[in-house]
Amino acid sequence: MAKTSLIFVVCLFLSFLCVCASEGTTQVSCAVGTKCLLPCVFSVGSNAAVHWRKSPGETEVHSFYNNQDQLQNQHQDYRDRTFVFQSQIHRGNASLQLSEVKVQDEGSYMCITSITSESDVSTVDLKIAEPTQVSCAVGTKCLLPCVFSVGSNAAVHWRKSPGEARVHSFYNNQDQLQNQHQDYRDRTFVFQSQIHRGNASLQLSEVKVQDAGTYVCATSSSTYSSVSSVNLTIVGPGLETRRSQVQVRRHVTVRSRSGDTSQSGPGLETRHSQVQV
Numbered sequence: 001m002a003k004t005s006l007i008f009v010v011c012l013f014l015s016f017l018c019v020c021a022s023e024g025t026t027q028v029s030c031a032v033g034t035k036c037l038l039p040c041v042f043s044v045g046s047n048a049a050v051h052w053r054k055s056p057g058e059t060e061v062h063s064f065y066n067n068q069d070q071l072q073n074q075h076q077d078y079r080d081r082t083f084v085f086q087s088q089i090h091r092g093n094a095s096l097q098l099s100e101v102k103v104q105d106e107g108s109y110m111c112i113t114s115i116t117s118e119s120d121v122s123t124v125d126l127k128i129a130e131p132t133q134v135s136c137a138v139g140t141k142c143l144l145p146c147v148f149s150v151g152s153n154a155a156v157h158w159r160k161s162p163g164e165a166r167v168h169s170f171y172n173n174q175d176q177l178q179n180q181h182q183d184y185r186d187r188t189f190v191f192q193s194q195i196h197r198g199n200a201s202l203q204l205s206e207v208k209v210q211d212a213g214t215y216v217c218a219t220s221s222s223t224y225s226s227v228s229s230v231n232l233t234i235v236g237p238g239l240e241t242r243r244s245q246v247q248v249r250r251h252v253t254v255r256s257r258s259g260d261t262s263q264s265g266p267g268l269e270t271r272h273s274q275v276q277v
């Protein structure tokens, strides 16, 4: 009897596994140095056990059972950097928060959940992105790039780190500036028509020296979540790069004001002292 039915059962089992694996894979992209959420949802039940493992090698990232974290066998690479939201677990949310993300964290993570007799595996493919370097001059408009994989109902959050000051948020198809940090009031802009094309770039106006730093762009849609970062350098007084840019402008200004190609004159002096201030 058994041979054909056994083969049948094995095939069924294999195809089941494949369907599960492809349905359960989430793509997440995070920026170096940030906090990263690896999503995992499962059917709610009592006494849930959650195991996060990194493949290959099944490195132990985080375990939770008997209502508590079980970190005895946690791999040292993950020490003090993992967190599951205990209050969320009984709601079927076993998402893992990974802090101070490093390039080496990139890879495939399995979330294995079990309740009484059922168990479930889902996979998160984590990509780690290096910051994009952007340099802008004081007083100009500056574009901080952010691209993401488009999905329905996109949400975009721009924050400045460290401190996580809220720079700009966009969700439910509109800007959400209720909690915007006052430093950014009336200076930020996202291109609404570009968001559904996966372009969440931020335009920052009247750039100041204090704007320098790392900006994190967190985007999410129904199927994909991504965090990228921009390292903004401000070129200002005292920096060589800026001096040469200013010089170029000064020539242009003098010409258009006086209609004269000479490089000296009253216009030049005024301009020069304004720049120094």
Ligand SMILES: *[C@@H]1O[C@H](CO)[C@@H](O)[C@H](O)[C@H]1NC(C)=O
Residues within 6 Å of the ligand: 037, 041, 085, 088, 093, 094, 095
């Ligand atoms: C799981 O919990 C975390 C932390 O509260 C939250 O950010 C995330 O959105 C939750 N995920 C789901 C699917 O509810």
Ligand SMILES: *[C@@H]1O[C@H](CO)[C@@H](O)[C@H](O)[C@H]1NC(C)=O
Residues within 6 Å of the ligand: 143, 147, 191, 194, 199, 200, 201
């Ligand atoms: C995003 O949109 C802005 C404004 O239209 C544009 O300047 C920028 O080039 C776009 N970026 C990408 C990657 O398409």
Ligand SMILES: *[C@@H]1O[C@H](CO)[C@@H](O)[C@H](O)[C@H]1NC(C)=O
Residues within 6 Å of the ligand: 131, 214, 231, 232, 233
């Ligand atoms: C940002 O750029 C500055 C200047 O290039 C550099 O000193 C700093 O380390 C960079 N920060 C990050 C997080 O890449």
